[in-house]
Amino acid sequence: MPAIKKNMRYGHPEGHTDVCFAESGNFLVTCGSDGDIRIWESLDDDDPKSISIGEKAYSFALKNGKVVTAASNNAIQLHTFPDGEPDGILTRFTTNANHVVFNNDGTKIAAGSGDFLVKVLQVEDSSQQKTFRGHGAPVLSVSFDPKDIYIASASCDGSVRIWKITDQTCEAVLPLLEKCNDVFSAKSICRLAWQTKSGKFLAIPVGKTVHLYERDSLKNSCTLSDDFITQPVNIVAWSPCAQYLVAGSVDGCIVAWNVATKACLERIKHEKGYTICGLAWHPHMSQVAYTDNEGNLGLLEDVCQGEGKQPSAKISSSDTKDYDELFDGDGDDEDFLNGDMIGHEGAINDEDDDNFTALTGRQRNRGALFDDDDNSSDVPSLKPTGNENPEVEDDQTSSVQNFTSVASVKSSYNGPMPTLQQKPFQSGSTPVHLMHRFMVWNSVGVIRCYNDEQDNAIDVEFHDTSIHHAIHLTNTLNHTLADVSQEAVLLACESTEELASKLQCLHFSSWDTSKEWIVDMPKGENIQAICLGQGWVACATNALLLRIFSVGGVQKEMLSLFGPVVCMAGHGDQLIVVYQRGMGFDGDQCLGVQLLEMGKKKKQVLHGDPLPLSRKSYLSWLGFTAEGTPCYMDSEGIVRLLNRSLGDTWIPVCNTREHCKGKSDHYWVVGIHENPQQLRCIPCKGSRFPPTLPRPAVAVLPFNLPYCQITTEKGQMEEQYWRSQIFTNHLDYLSKHGYECDENVKSEAQKMQQELLMKMFALSCKLEREFRCMELAEFMTQPVMSLAIKYASRSKRLILAQRLSEMAQEKAAELASAEQQDDAEDEDFRRRLNAGYSRTATEWxxxxxxxxxxxxxxxxxxxxxxxxxxxxxxxxxxxxxxxxxxxxxxxxxxxxxxxxxxxxxxxxxxxxxxxxxxxxxxxxxxxxxxxxxxxxxxxxxxxxxxxxxxxxxxxxxxxxxxxxxxxxxxxxxxxxxxxxxxxxxxxxxxxxxxxxxxxxxxxxxxxxxxxxxxxxxxxxxxxxxxxxxxxxxxxxxxxxxxxxxxxxxxxxxxxxxxxxxxxxxxxxxxxxxxxxxxxxxxxxxxxxxxxxxxxxxxxxxxxxxxxxxxxxxxxxxxxxxxxx
Structure with a gap:
């Protein structure tokens, strides 16, 4: 099974970026050209901790709770991890240090700098240091022998030198690299590495290949290569089990080999082809983190997991699969390279390591389940214990055979994996765990929440101060949800052991003196989503209930939802609710949407239809345009709008990711306008949401329908025509609902549409596409069709002109019949209306x-x-x-x-x-x-x-x-x-x-x-x-x-x-x-x-x-x- 590549995210500004895992595997640590070291809990961590170490950070290493860094101040510094407290300066160079590493036990560090020197020194006593001289150019990289006997270094002088640490002598000089004058002009930074644990091989990137040099003979044992690599290899890294080697190239290729078989197991290409400058294996799992020279951070999962997995002949595959499904998800974090741990505890010598088949998974003990199966045999448990069976310890050969047979028993689950359901959220808000956060940001105002040691308050700010002045509230009830409209401010909090979940409304537009009311939810019922409309408020609870109140506090309708609510929004008399329809698979969410009209004539427009989302994405924003059309955006940045003219379907109108400069950049939507066509959002650098301070600036993005051949003149005009059609549908909707619409806007839109049709007609005539001309004429009005007939006649396309004339006559006849039908319908409506009059003599x-x-x-x-x-x-x-x-x-x-x-x-x-x-x-x-x-x-x-x-x-x-x-x-x-x-x-x-x-x-x-x-x-x-x-x-x-x-x-x-x-x-x-x-x-x-x-x-x-x-x-x- 190939490795799974996660979407890359922004980590640092453009420049060299390095990465490693913490020893526990709980953190990802990166450094970049901004001089910061960032500690990430996961790839999706939107609030990493930062440690500033200087103007620029060139390299760092992490071991035993210490972080050693090489910064632009020419010093090798030490910080505590994860606190980031400075712990002293170990040494200095006369120029920048390019690479720094820890030894296997974390007691020594080695650093190479631009002054041609390599230094090795003790962490506890930096006065005990050794300097290695001999390179004739800046040092590119250094690597410690796991046994602390040798140290290898690569330089811009084109050589790789192997030094003996004790007497500071050069054991070998390998002229393998291209010469250059500086690190920045080098084609490869040549991040070489010794094989983990045994140090049997030294892996050196040489051109498009990786050379493996034996420890004892210091000679080239083998060369690893693959046709997938087209540019020089930049960096290599060994797996913790020492069986696999991963390499990253200058053109963004990542390749993994099985060293024993020399087989290429993984081939991954960078999304944009940026140079891979950082690689690190997870200490316990089959994950590889990588960075590029643009400051982006990526992650590969299930690397080399498909190696050596064959079904067992002694245990049926159906039984194995059923058993795996019973315990699916148990101990996934321990499935990587446990065979190596067993082999190590079984005291298998280093010489046998190279011929030993890698164990890439942990086999569960199925002996108790398959005892009654005639075709099965007892399978010993592979969980390492403190006391091993003496017979197994004495007989290493049979132990290896048992391990190999057991490893081949495990079968992978090939079916679709369920997706974790999206949690409820408030549209336009930032995560709840932040101390300073936006509770909501919409077209009316902004609500901020401050929850720190000094203050726990809520600030309400209106974009238009004529609506109301700013409001400051003390958040005594610990409200987590909020919404604001031109009538009221709505707040909600979760229940506690003592208090019920509460819905609080500040009706500031009320003409009386009582402008606030609070409603307690029933016991055990928590509010998960709220919204405001015109004259009504709504809240959805975990009891799958949607409760509707008047803005004055009168309880109105109540309905049951089909599933747990995800988000909802209101505008005027419209209410849209998104909920979980069921379990999604393979990273996809399964959401449904309901659209209700809460006016005098209440009706349901969307009856729980599936909500379209991009592949492997989730809902990130839900709301209405300023004109009242429902719309939403998913995590992939696709904005979709409800197309009322096509049976209430959803159409994508913008892709915000196309406007992002970096992979981890996003846009945070705050409002959408159809006239003018504007998507108002806040750009977020390296995050999905903006900080509260400084106040973020709002940007305006244009809409663009994803039509084909958008670079051609035909595609551009088609996109403009249909975009104009879609963004004027709200005029018909508003007029049907009794709103006054500006006729000038509609007439200008129709004029532009007809002009585009005429241009497309002329273009089709030039291309001799007469049938296409007839198709375009179907959308034309009578005056424009007359113009098209004249154009076709002057272009000497008489057959086209004749057909257009016939079409014009047919349209005129259809228009006349439609008017008669409308008159008949109006008369029928009046007849039905008059038939409903009461003929009882009453006062009214x-x-x-x-x-x-x-x-x-x-x-x-x-x-x-x-x-x-x-x-x-x-x-x-x-x-x-x-x-x-x-x-x-x-x-x-x-x-x-x-x-x-x-x-x-x-x-x-x-x-x-x-x-x-x-x-x-x-x-x-x-x-x-x-x-x-x-x-x-x-x-x-x-x-x-x-x-x-x-x-x-x-x-x-x-x-x-x-x-x-x-x-x-x-x-x-x-x-x-x-x-x-x-x-x-x-x-x-x-x-x-x-x-x-x-x-x-x-x-x-x-x-x-x-x-x-x-x-x-x-x-x-x-x-x-x-x-x-x-x-x-x-x-x-x-x-x-x-x-x-x-x-x-x-x-x-x-x-x-x-x-x-x-x-x-x-x-x-x-x-x-x-x-x-x-x-x-x-x-x-x-x-x-x-x-x-x-x-x-x-x-x-x-x-x-x-x-x-x-x-x-x-x-x-x-x-x-x-x-x-």
């Missing part, structure tokens, strides 16, 4: 009916006033109508004949904005069937003139109106009024023959007393019985209200028929309407200064005409069309 029902009745009365009064004024106009022209017989077919008046010709069926209402290309008569212009304007078709709804002898007339489908002379003249005036210059001659001839006599006063009084009914009143009179048949207990006001509801549900054409029927009542409405239009024509022509002939006729008519009321003139003048 009467109060609702009164405004309806009042509005109806007001409408009737307005219509009556207009009808009275129009009646006056009709009486004013009554004498003129008596002078001409409208039914005389032999009438020779040219005016009457022209009027009849002008009034074709669709000439009643003429398009006021239509201008003909040539001089046409009004009849031709009015009857043109090719007009596409909607205003030209309005004549089909015009009122048909009624004769003076019939009380009412009904609308017919005929498009021919009989040439009734008195009615034709005002219609001709209307046509002339709204027609362009071409229609003026016909109007002038008509006006010359018009005489307006003064109407009798008595006739005007009679007309004013008439109050005709409206279309609704006529409809109500006819349908009153049907309404009462359904409910005979209705009062008059309720009948009117029910009638209005039904009348509004009628089709617009049917309502128009009833209105025209009311206008056709014998009150002379239609005639009055015609006279009113004639008055409008006269006033319009007079105001525009037409020809003198028209002016004289109008003035003459005005002298004979008795003026109507001032109010009627004012209202009629409002309808006059004035050409500016």
């Amino acid at each position: 029902g009467d109060s609702r009916a009164k405004p309806v009745k009042q509005d109806q009365c007001e409408e009737n009064n307005e219509e009556e006033e207009e009808e009275e004024e129009e009646t006056e106009q009709e009486e004013a022209l009554e004498s003129n109508t008596s002078a001409t017989n409208p039914f005389n077919k032999s009438a020779k008046s040219p005016d009457i004949s022209k009027s009849g010709a002008i009034l074709s069926s669709n000439q009643g209402r003429v398009n006021p904005f239509k201008v003909s290309a040539s001089q046409k008569s009004p009849a031709i212009a009015g009857s043109s069937s090719r007009s596409t304007s909607i205003l030209d078709n309005m004549g089909k709804f015009s009122r048909k003139p009624s004769s003076s002898g019939s009380p009412s007339t009904t609308k017919t489908d005929s498009l021919v109106i009989k040439p009734l002379a008195p009615k034709a003249k005002p219609r001709q005036g209307q046509a002339t009024l709204f027609q362009s210059v071409q229609a003026k001659p016909a109007a002038k001839k008509t006006e010359e023959k018009i005489t307006v006599p003064t109407p009798p006063k008595a006739a005007a009084d009679i007309t004013e007393n008439k109050k005709p009914k409206t279309g609704f009143q006529l409809w109500l009179d006819e349908n009153r019985q049907s309404i009462l048949s359904e409910n005979s207990m209705l009062e008059e006001s309720e009948i009117i209200k029910e009638g209005m509801s039904r009348f509004r549900m009628l089709a617009p054409e049917e309502r128009m028929l009833w209105t025209e029927k009311a206008k056709g009542d014998p009150s002379g409405e239609d005639g009055a309407d015609a006279k009113k239009r004639k008055r409008q024509e006269q006033e319009n022509l007079a105001s525009n200064g037409c020809h003198q002939e028209n002016t004289d006729s109008i003035v003459a008519a005005a002298k004979k005409h008795k003026p109507v009321g001032q109010s009627a003139n004012n209202k009629l003048s409002a309808f006059a069309f004035k050409k500016d």
Whole structure:
């Protein structure tokens, strides 16, 4: 099984970095170019302890609770471990010391410096030191013989020297390296190493290989190499069992060999190819720590664990696997290289070590479980004890055979391993164990917690001080959870032996004097997550309950969660909860999400759907955008947003790790905005969260969807288009929920989207991708599609233009049908809504009916006033109508004949904005069937003139109106009024023959007393019985209200028929309407200064005409069309 590579993390600034394990294996220790030694509890330790030793640290070694360092002050210093207290200076050089090491028992140290010297001295008595001279260049590295007989050193002069410590003589000079002038110009720092325990071999990095020199003969015994290594080897390190050798190269390759078999067991490549400058084996486990020259720290697990593991022929693999599953996880820390411990206790001599097969695992004693198995044999326990079996001690050969057979029994578990479930956390907070921490940081404010010997307090700070001033609280209840909104501050604490878990709310926006309330949870129930919304607060407990309160403290709904809560957040009336859906495997979390709307219409949007996360990651932040869209970020830095337009799915919108400079750098999210598109976060150097002091600065990151070929023009435009689509979805959501949205924002976004579509269309045309052009045209609006058709035509792509034209027609048809369907749905909704009205006579029902009745009365009064004024106009022209017989077919008046010709069926209402290309008569212009304007078709709804002898007339489908002379003249005036210059001659001839006599006063009084009914009143009179048949207990006001509801549900054409029927009542409405239009024509022509002939006729008519009321003139003048 290959080694597992953990993600590297930031350890020190750029420069040479060294690493080692503490003797207990509980700590990782590093030093770097920042002059600090850092003590890490694990690779995930975000708060390591630092010991400052100087401006720069070049090397260090750890043994027996002492740390020896080589710093930039040219001194070899000693510190205590892990306290880091200075313990004196052992020696000094004239220049920097490049490497320092302890001997096997920690009583001596050796150091090599840039002044060509190597020194060996006693730790307890630094005055006893020995200096080794002979190198002609700076010393790169030194290594102690485990038996304290020899010391080896490598230098920039290209040689490796082996010294005898006692008499300070050079035993051998090996010219193996390339020469250079300085350590910084050396291709390799040549970190050589003696084999642990026996010291039988000296491993020397030479080019792309590792040479092994025997201790006794000082000759090259063998060479370890692999094609995976492409650059010079920089450092080597022996395993504690002395069976394996690991090497790191300049190009970031890490390779491990079995020295006995010379087989390459592991090949690992650095993520970014940085130079490996530090390697260290864990003293008890199969772990290797490594560092690079960029200051990053990494860890390899299960190194060389796949060596020599074969299934046993005497114990069935199924039984072994079942047994391993029973005790999975027991004693994992002791599984590494225990065979070597047994071999050492069995007094196996050093000569046999090289031929001894490595034992890489500890076999459990299965003898008691497999005693009844016919195919099994008794397996002795391998746990080393103080008293070994004398027979085993005497017979070393059989002991080794037993060990080998037992080691081959162990089988590895190849199935998926369960992942440790993520613990609950508060979004926007830092770890609880810190003395100074952020309890929450969001778009409203910041809550800090200080818990030290001097103070235990909570500070609340608002970004906008107009919301509230800063608040300082004494944390007497030891609150660990907090949230803040524009209404309140919410705090929560865990339970203790004496006190229950409490939820405390500081409702600072309350208008009364009591601004604080506290709720105790039931016994044994702890609050694990809290959040604030608009008018409500929520808390989730370990009892799998979600409790909701009003912001004033009233207990509201309560629901059960599907699993333990992980995090939750609130915004407005939205509540999002993330919980554990089950057990994850292979490092993946199994989380579920619920999205609830807590408004008046409560509903569940997401019903416990799985929450997408990156591989081997966990949830690190959960919240909402400033516009109310749910979003979250995982530990891999991927920010995802809820895409409401695609069935409430999640889409990644940003990868914060792409903006990080170092591997261990992260961004801590504090807020997200969709307009403008901003991700507000705090950069954290070498950590996942920021410190409280100094106050961290907020950075803004852009969004970028992970589309393919983002470096090309096509990919960039596609990414911009869909990003704009996604980040404008909130406008539709807010408008549906009754919020006012800025239409300019939406229009600008749509404009940009259409521009991008047109650019992509043009690019596809250039690439001769016509089918792709059609796909892009599906997203275009009608104006942009017209532009695309023109572009395709000018590009001589006629087939594409034809297909685009067909698509445009199809879209227009679909749009029309969609509008009709929407109208039908609206009418159906109104019908269902009105069907739900209560018809019981209640006090509230009467109060609702009164405004309806009042509005109806007001409408009737307005219509009556207009009808009275129009009646006056009709009486004013009554004498003129008596002078001409409208039914005389032999009438020779040219005016009457022209009027009849002008009034074709669709000439009643003429398009006021239509201008003909040539001089046409009004009849031709009015009857043109090719007009596409909607205003030209309005004549089909015009009122048909009624004769003076019939009380009412009904609308017919005929498009021919009989040439009734008195009615034709005002219609001709209307046509002339709204027609362009071409229609003026016909109007002038008509006006010359018009005489307006003064109407009798008595006739005007009679007309004013008439109050005709409206279309609704006529409809109500006819349908009153049907309404009462359904409910005979209705009062008059309720009948009117029910009638209005039904009348509004009628089709617009049917309502128009009833209105025209009311206008056709014998009150002379239609005639009055015609006279009113004639008055409008006269006033319009007079105001525009037409020809003198028209002016004289109008003035003459005005002298004979008795003026109507001032109010009627004012209202009629409002309808006059004035050409500016």
